[in-house]
Amino acid sequence: MNIAVKDVWKTYGAFHALRDVSVEVPKGELVALLGPSGSGKTTLLRVIAGLEAPDAGSVLYQNDDVTQRTARERNVGFVFQHYALFSHLNIYENIAFGLRIRKWKRDAIEERVRDLLRLIQLEGLEKRHPSQLSGGQRQRVALARALAPQPQLLLLDEPFGALDAKVRQELRVWLRRLHDEQHITSVFVTHDQEEAFEVADRVVVMDKGRVQQVGSPDEIFAHPANDFVIDFLGGVNVFHGRVENGHAHLGELVVPYPEYSDQRPLPATAYIRNHELDIDVRPHGHSNLEARVLRINRTGASVKLNLAAPERDVTAELDHGRFEELGVRTGDKVYLYPRHVRIFVEPEFQTADLRSEALL
Numbered sequence: 390m391n392i393a394v395k396d397v398w399k400t401y402g403a404f405h406a407l408r409d410v411s412v413e414v415p416k417g418e419l420v421a422l423l424g425p426s427g428s429g430k431t432t433l434l435r436v437i438a439g440l441e442a443p444d445a446g447s448v449l450y451q452n453d454d455v456t457q458r459t460a461r462e463r464n465v466g467f468v469f470q471h472y473a474l475f476s477h478l479n480i481y482e483n484i485a486f487g488l489r490i491r492k493w494k495r496d497a498i499e500e501r502v503r504d505l506l507r508l509i510q511l512e513g514l515e516k517r518h519p520s521q522l523s524g525g526q527r528q529r530v531a532l533a534r535a536l537a538p539q540p541q542l543l544l545l546d547e548p549f550g551a552l553d554a555k556v557r558q559e560l561r562v563w564l565r566r567l568h569d570e571q572h573i574t575s576v577f578v579t580h581d582q583e584e585a586f587e588v589a590d591r592v593v594v595m596d597k598g599r600v601q602q603v604g605s606p607d608e609i610f611a612h613p614a615n616d617f618v619i620d621f622l623g624g625v626n627v628f629h630g631r632v633e634n635g636h637a638h639l640g641e642l643v644v645p646y647p648e649y650s651d652q653r654p655l656p657a658t659a660y661i662r663n664h665e666l667d668i669d670v671r672p673h674g675h676s677n678l679e680a681r682v683l684r685i686n687r688t689g690a691s692v693k694l695n696l697a698a699p700e701r702d703v704t705a706e707l708d709h710g711r712f713e714e715l716g717v718r719t720g721d722k723v724y725l726y727p728r729h730v731r732i733f734v735e736p737e738f739q740t741a742d743l744r745s746e747a748l749l
Contacts, residue, residue, distance in 0.1 A: 390451045390541045390574050391416040392437060397446030399432055399598075406432040407443070408598040414591075416451075419568045419575045421589035423582065425621065429598040430578045431546055437576060438544050439463045450541070463542070466535030466573075470547040472527045474519040480506075480530055481515035487538045505533040508567070525556040529563070536571070545577035549584065561588050582622050586610065594618050616733040619660045626666065626703045628659040637732050640700055643676045644730050657734045663706040664691065665729040670715055670722075678703075678725040682717055698725065 392414035399407040407429045414420045422430035435441040437448060439460035447456045455463050474483050484505055488498045506512045509529040519527050528548060535543060548564070549557040565588050568575060579585050585592050586606035594602045594609065594617075602614035613619035620627065628639035633654040637646040649655065672679075680696040680703065692712040694705045705725065707715070717723055 392542065392574065392576070393449040393452075394433070394437060395447045395449065397433070397436060397443045397448070399429075399436060399441065399443050405598050407436070410446070410598070410600055412593055412600060412603065414574060414576055416574055417572045418590040419565070419577070419588060420591045420593060421585035422576065422578045422593050422595060423580070423585040424595035424601075425580060427597075428595040430580075430593075430595050432598075433595070434544055434546055434576060434578050437542075438465050438467055440467075464538070464540050466538070466540035466543045468528075468531050468535045468543070468545040468548050470550045472519065472531045474527060474530060474534070476519055479516050479518050480511065480522070483519070483530055484533045484537050487534060491538055501537060505537060508536075508570075509533045523556070524552045525560055528552065528560060532564075532567070536573075541574070543573050543575040545575065547578055547580075550579075557584070564588055594621065596621070613731065616658055616660070619731055624663045624706075625660045626663065626701075628661065628701070630657055630659065631655060632657045632732065632734055637730070640678070640698075642678045642725075642727070644727065644732075646732055649734065655734050657732050660731045660733075661703075661727045662729070663693070663704045665727060666703065666705040667726045667728055668694070668705055668707065668711075668715060668717070668723050669726065670717065670724070672724045674726060680723055680725055682719050682721045682723060685717075685719060687712075696723065696725070 394410060394412045397407050397410045410429070410433060412433070422433060424430045432441060436443050439455065439458055439462070443456065447454055449455065450463065460467070475486065478486065481502055484502045485498050488501060493501070502515070506515055509532065511526060511529060514522070519530070522530065549560050552560065561584060577588070589606065592604065592606055592609055593600055596617050602609055602618050609618065610622065613622065619625060628642065630637060630639040631654040632646045632649045634652055635645065635647050635650045637644050637657055637659060639659050678698050680698040682694055683697050683702070684695040686693040691706040691708055694707065696703050696705060703725065
């Protein structure tokens, strides 16, 4: 079942939670609503579910207008951040609860619950109560309970937000595998870019009640639609400057910007991702940024360097091989060379992805 949200508005007093939002969720896809707190992502999820009524606009399930229907009439499975399990019921009865409400026959309930226990890998634990399970196990039970009545749509509101990092990582993999097996159209809310990009087929980036960009994780990472998107995704260095005569002047750093050849300067903001900023111990090329190493952090798959440059601090990430080749230490002078610069020009908000290998 595909979902279409069309021209939806939602206000709470003077606060505009959703502003003319239109989104499509293709059949069988897992879609993430990604954005900071207050961006409208949870409100949009609740409007899709039927838990909130929009002030204007419509929600369609498979071209059927369900805007005025309740959540139960829409046959939606909903998973909350804090599990919302019944503490006085064991795991079996928690999963069976919705089926008993819908008056399924006893044999059908037992077969469905057994199937779901196998699916969530909790066979043999059905007599335990939620307090006897780990956080990850409780969230899997919540997912099983949502799936039990065979909903046509699964909605998840920050499903892993209450869990520690290791369990979150494990459940991301599990949820993706579950979706690939079940193929149920799903929408989940998160403020975690890594989570959205790892799990979702498609990501909807939101801010201040509006959709900023929709695309696959690869599309959004490689081609952010505007300055909000790239800044929100994080791991970037921000440079303020101007464009004129085919160049962007970012303090002491000058890079080509052929999209604007006028002599009249325009204010611009440039973004350089940490891993797209190369380092050398000697100056070369036509433009570089001199800096001094403040701190070296050897964690994970890369080495992160915090650097003091004129008028700003910047961060660069190198792979371990390149870092060892350079041999830099705290306090050393180095020279920075951007491999890829994204420039957003005001007020027109022109954008360009600049490949500046020629500077290296």
